[in-house]
Amino acid sequence: MALFFYSRKTVANFALILNLNQPKILASNHPNSFFDAIVIAVHYPKPIYFLARGDAFNKPLIKKFLNALHLIPIYRLSEGKENLSKNDSTFERCLKLLKSNEHILIFPEGVCVNEWNLRSLKKGTARLAFMALHQKINNLIVQPINLNYSSFYKVPKEIIINFNEPITVSNLSNHAENVFYRIFNQELKEGITRKMLIKSDLQYFDLFPKKENYLRKILLFIPAILGFISQYWIYFFLKKWVIKKTKNSVFYDSVLFGLLMFSYPVIIIVMATFVGIFFNFKLGLSMLILLPFTAWCCKEIK
Incomplete structure (x- = not known):
């Protein structure tokens, strides 16, 4: 209901059947902070889990609340080198969820910037996919997604979400880890940028040309x-x-x-x-x- 008031128009495009009963990693660009996760979750036909920045989980009460919302902490080097070891338990939890055919949303860029572009992808998504294959989760699917906003500041805004053709990672199971990461990230980049609206300036993006009524x-x-x-x-x-x-x-x-x-x-x-x-x-x-x-x-x- 809030999105109905906040956006002028939101369209979600699905390339293929979503394979809702298979384990899936949803991988999206990340231009608009936690609003990205809200928009995807609202338009996705199944409850999903989210990897979120670890520093948000520092207080016990907030941690409980975020866990109730299906948020899972992931720690970056910028949040302290001493916290990186906590990611082992995060990946273990993600693997358990994938074995139960759950769907997990990750932002592979690892950072959010208000821009109509895709930044270089980190290794976290590739690492989780690689670990899943070695845990015999052979039916894992990776769903590339891109979010396109008409503006990051104006209200109401227009939004297009493209759920692009999924990637079947079992085809890459015979590669060494470093080769797997490189090929996986290349395929994922191509998948996310498909139908993604890209431009360098941050002026208003007219996603749906209006006919005056x-x-x-x-x-x-x-x-x-x-x-x-x-x-x-x-x-x-x-x-x-x-x-x-x-x-x-x-x-x-x-x-x-x-x-x-x-x-x-x-x-x-x-x-x-x-x-x-x-x-x-x-x-x-x-x-x-x-x-x-x-x-x-x-x-x-x-």
């Missing part, structure tokens, strides 16, 4: 104005706060989306309750529908 705009105009007057302040203040807190980082879009997703329903309920108690109960009740509707109209006009 003036009648629709006329019909939505008045409720859109009401939505703007009654609720734009929510977006305005949250956006200002997020800009300040995420300056010089890649987290702007993800944090803004998360804050809106959790705070907007609460704010709408508080507003409706206030009106219901102090003015008119029926009006307060109707605001639970009218406020989100007018906000949607405002998004559509924008």
